[in-house]
Amino acid sequence: MSLIQHLINGELVNDSGRSADVYNPSTGQVIHQVPLASRETIQQAIDSAKAAFPAWRNTPAAKRAQVMFRFKQLLEQNEARISQLISEEHGKTLEDAAGELKRGIENVEYACSAPEILKGEYSRNVGPNIDAWSDFQPLGVVAGITPFNFPAMVPLWMYPLAIVCGNCFILKPSERDPSSTLLIAQLLQEAGLPKGVLSVVHGDKGAVDALIEAPEVKALSFVGSTPIAEYIYSEATKRGKRVQALGGAKNHAVLMPDADLDNAVSALMGAAYGSCGERCMAISVAVCVGDQVADALIAKLVPQVKALKIGAGTSCGLDMGPLVTGQARDKVSGYIDDGVAAGAELVVDGRGLSVAGHEEGFFLGGSLFDRVTPEMRIYKEEIFGPVLCVVRVNSLEAAMQLINDHEYGNGTCIFTRDGEAARLFCDEIEVGMVGVNVPLPVPVAYHSFGGWKRSLFGDLHAYGPDGVRFYTRRKAITQRWPQRASHEASQFAFPSLS
Numbered sequence: 131m132s133l134i135q136h137l138i139n140g141e142l143v144n145d146s147g148r149s150a151d152v153y154n155p156s157t158g159q160v161i162h163q164v165p166l167a168s169r170e171t172i173q174q175a176i177d178s179a180k181a182a183f184p185a186w187r188n189t190p191a192a193k194r195a196q197v198m199f200r201f202k203q204l205l206e207q208n209e210a211r212i213s214q215l216i217s218e219e220h221g222k223t224l225e226d227a228a229g230e231l232k233r234g235i236e237n238v239e240y241a242c243s244a245p246e247i248l249k250g251e252y253s254r255n256v257g258p259n260i261d262a263w264s265d266f267q268p269l270g271v272v273a274g275i276t277p278f279n280f281p282a283m284v285p286l287w288m289y290p291l292a293i294v295c296g297n298c299f300i301l302k303p304s305e306r307d308p309s310s311t312l313l314i315a316q317l318l319q320e321a322g323l324p325k326g327v328l329s330v331v332h333g334d335k336g337a338v339d340a341l342i343e344a345p346e347v348k349a350l351s352f353v354g355s356t357p358i359a360e361y362i363y364s365e366a367t368k369r370g371k372r373v374q375a376l377g378g379a380k381n382h383a384v385l386m387p388d389a390d391l392d393n394a395v396s397a398l399m400g401a402a403y404g405s406c407g408e409r410c411m412a413i414s415v416a417v418c419v420g421d422q423v424a425d426a427l428i429a430k431l432v433p434q435v436k437a438l439k440i441g442a443g444t445s446c447g448l449d450m451g452p453l454v455t456g457q458a459r460d461k462v463s464g465y466i467d468d469g470v471a472a473g474a475e476l477v478v479d480g481r482g483l484s485v486a487g488h489e490e491g492f493f494l495g496g497s498l499f500d501r502v503t504p505e506m507r508i509y510k511e512e513i514f515g516p517v518l519c520v521v522r523v524n525s526l527e528a529a530m531q532l533i534n535d536h537e538y539g540n541g542t543c544i545f546t547r548d549g550e551a552a553r554l555f556c557d558e559i560e561v562g563m564v565g566v567n568v569p570l571p572v573p574v575a576y577h578s579f580g581g582w583k584r585s586l587f588g589d590l591h592a593y594g595p596d597g598v599r600f601y602t603r604r605k606a607i608t609q610r611w612p613q614r615a616s617h618e619a620s621q622f623a624f625p626s627l628s
């Protein structure tokens with residue numbers, strides 16, 4: 131068992147204080163210890179970021195981007211090693227881990243366009259001999275706090291962009307699966323990033339509170355569950371920080387009577403059970419318009435859910451690995467108990483699954499509930515496991531009302547062949563990311579990612595154009611060079627063109 135280290139000022143450092151266990155969820159064994167940073171350790175990272183900032187912000191954007199070009203190459207060269215680490219600590223399959231890394235690399239590619247995205251805006255001759263421009267300047271030291279479910283991709287949503295914008299970044303990854311996140315940060319160092327521009331500090335609430343309270347930290351990006359998102363948003367904005375805090379989700383897929391059912395079923399299987407349902411964009415509710423659709427859907431889903439190939443994430447050719455911890459597995463199991471007690475019809479029961487050779491692993495089979503109703507806890511709350519709930523309604527309007535009434539508004543999709551229905555859905559649904567016959571509408575890196583309602587606290591979405599706005603502040607400059615021969619009298623009225 132090894133001790134994972136922090137990365138501060140370009141060096142791997144130990145922490146003499148508290149630590150936590152990191153599991154291999156496929157075996158149920160503790161494989162590493164991760165340090166939980168003290169306030170002193172966080173301050174060390176802040177000090178190194180502060181010291182690195184003046185030179186980094188003055189490094190030409192094109193040179194900052196060159197580091198990202200090399201970083202992208204290193205990420206691609208190390209894909210297998212990174213995927214292995216993700217799978218070992220998170221439990222997701224190797225193919226799924228490689229997929230999240232590829233989506234993360236897209237954000238590095240976007241960051242490579244720094245000189246273009248930071249060009250600013252210019253207006254010549256806004257008044258006599260007066261030119262005006264808007265500049266987008268970095269904030270200084272900024273921090274990110276990330277969840278366990280995408281240890282590679284979610285940090286890559288944040289720091290490549292923050293860094294090419296000229297900021298110095300402190301990342302506090304999830305303490306449950308930190309190894310791939312740390313390796314990726316080391317690759318950025320290897321790509322030529324100056325010391326102190328990126329630090330990785332592991333930790334729990336104590337580390338997060340130290341980042342919230344530090345006056346040097348100007349902005350916080352958070353991705354994780356809603357209660358913590360709300361806590362970080364309120365505590366950090368109270369201290370005058372800029373915050374984007376992305377929270378939990380309950381994502382609905384609407385199945386219209388005219389949908390191509392076979393395609394919808396394939397899409398739903400991947401979106402509901404891929405990564406064991408531990409995705410903020412996972413589909414956890416299928417809303418069927420009409421009993422006929424629901425009956426046909428259940429008939430097609432049941433054999434496929436029962437046939438899910440489940441095993442150690444690092445084995446090849448699987449559909450699903452284990453849940454991240456024993457606690458997560460028990461929590462999901464508890465939700466299934468609760469759904470049964472509330473009267474939902476459990477048509478496939480994934481509880482109590484044992485995988486041969488991995489009896490101590492944190493496994494659950496796929497579960498499927500029919501006749502779920504809106505007042506049930508399994509409908510209202512985010513389960514974050516391999517559980518799909520089918521809700522039956524009579525019309526598209528009723529389906530949309532259901533979704534709009536839910537407290538979360540992260541992602542949703544509609545399966546239909548009817549353009550009019552799809553257009554109405556896109557226009558009227560109160561959700562931040564919408565798919566039409568696309569089950570996981572995760573925006574590409576040059577659009578931005580974010581939910582509505584209690585799935586996001588803050589104004590700007592993550593990455594893409596909103597990410598650039600989040601990690602920069604606008605400076606508007608108005609410049610005049612009077613002609614030598616002229617002299618203008620003082621003007622006491624408010625300056626205007628006429």
Ligand code: NAD
Pocket residue numbers: 275276277278279280284302303304305333334335338339353354355356358359376377378379409410512514540581585
């Ligand atoms: P989590 O909220 O438990 O942890 C997220 C981060 O917050 C971790 O770094 C953790 O160390 C830290 N943290 C935990 N408790 C804290 C506390 N009391 N005070 C301060 N910091 C604390 O989330 P998780 O279990 O790691 O991830 C799963 C959750 O993340 C799900 O709810 C999922 O929907 C959400 N998520 C959302 C998105 C999105 O884009 N909206 C993306 C991925 C995951």
